[in-house]
Amino acid sequence: MPDMTKTAPEAEAIEDALAPPAVKAEKARSLWGDAWADLRRNPYFVVSSVLILVLLVIAAFPGWFTSASPTTGDLVHHYLGKPELSKVGSAEWLGYDVQGRSVYARLIHGTRASIIVGISVTLLVTVIGGLIGMIAGYFGGWIDALLSGFITNVFFGIPFLLGSMVVLQSFTSRSVWVVSLALAFLGWTQIARVMRGAVLTIKQADYVHAAKALGASTSRILFRHILPNAMAPVIVVATISLGVFISAEATLSYLGLGLSSPAISWGVDISGGIAQIRTAQHIMLYPSIMLSITVLAFIMLGEAVRNALDPKMR
């Protein structure tokens, strides 16, 4: 995010630094400064960022939260035994699954897969969709017709989950990276459309004409003038889709076409718990709750950012 604030003219940044604090508060803030001030006061933003921070820590250091192994099962722990909800954080806290593995340990260790898929798909689609949308919007003409009118519409026409299922079916072992690539393969169209729309407006701006008149190269105009100013709507869509992609990974794993069994993932665990849904609900309930909270956190964050960036929403 700090990179984005650099878009304000540099003179203004220096002025900002020199001005005494009292004057600074009255000064008109940049879009990002304004958005940040708005976000800090938004309870949805605070709650979702804390949640996401916790999830990131769990994904990076699962060992801090449980010492139980997520992969070794002991059939001494029968899955019909009720979860011992008073023993917060212990291996038996959320009960055991059919293989006698701790549901809690699997919950903690499964976080990484979801987070990695969510973040890497989002990065991929932002780069692919962003580039295609930017080039189509800026150059217009036949390039726009080809990239936006044809290629984007073709990829958009195939239902997202269905297409990912077809792609994933061709892989026999599916790691988080394979799943990420498959989701990104069809998932970039929305960002491309948003980016193209933003670029179409921005390329008419005076500062772009000025840069052109001053003889700036095309790549300089694109990456120094257009891209930073077109980022706001893209960031909003990207944040919301992060949650959607995590949900898509779980759905694919549930259908047996996402991550496969040695991988620890909430989707795999939910699908494994379905058979016991009438006798031992805890096996699928807790991964479902964890998954939903994660998706919720990212969608809430995205919406808070959108409300902050879009003055109309205030």
Place this chain on the structure above:
Amino acid sequence: MGRYVARRLLQMIPVFLGTTLLIFLMVYSLPGDPVAALFGDKAADPTTVAKIRHDLGLDHSIWRQYWDYMSGIVLHFDFGNQIASGRPVTDILSSAFPVTLRLAGLAFVFEVVVGIGLGIMAGMRAGRLADNAILIFTLLIISVPVFVIGNILIGTFGVNAVSLDENTSELIVPAMVLGSLSLAYVVRLTRTSMAENLRADYMRTAIAKGLPRRRVVGVHLMRNSLIPVVTFLGTDLGALMGGAVVTESIFNIHGVGGTIYESIVRREGTTLVGLVTILVLVYLVMALLVDLLYAVLDPRIRYA
């Protein structure tokens, strides 16, 4: 208007060809040989395999196969045969399509009635308790994945998987699950659009003229606020049919979605391409209809 429709129809052709080619290439890259699968565990006689492959046209290049396939569809409405059973894909389609159409139709009615209803409730009370409660409710629906909602309904409320004859009454719960995500979007779209238009000048004028509240809300506000909702609903009908893949496999419904899921798992290329082609067509036609409807609803938009 006529010229606009003609131009749009012409533009649809390359997109349709591109999408079907893409799905054709994706399916073609699937490993596994459906012909070898016909022989089960027995070692297949290579000459027989070669003959079957030749009869099915699988020995041609991918481009030739695509050409034969597309010309079959365009000239004879022939979507090929399912390799395992030899049944024409159109036959499978005609048995699977009505179920999905009923399912998607029910889901559509559900999201229109409940979605617009809740959206109006929230929009008229923007910022108040009812509005916030409805917003949080939609946020929850968006966050809980469809397969989780479906399985929780099966597990806790004892909703059973759908029986083989697929009565309409049995499809109600699956339809609610299928429509839940779009429902949340419809609520939010209606709400935002209502809240925005409530502040519009024409609303003030209508109230100042002394029109009854029912007319102000029912005619002035609704007609303007529902335009983006109608656009969303139109494209969503196509999306519902695609989304049926998950719902139908949860509830074991043998519609288009369930058949697509089976044909992906069984690597049934021809069936898969045929069904997806139909979905793409539905989607493209709906997108065109929505654009035309847009002009009907909003007189400011005119297509030359």
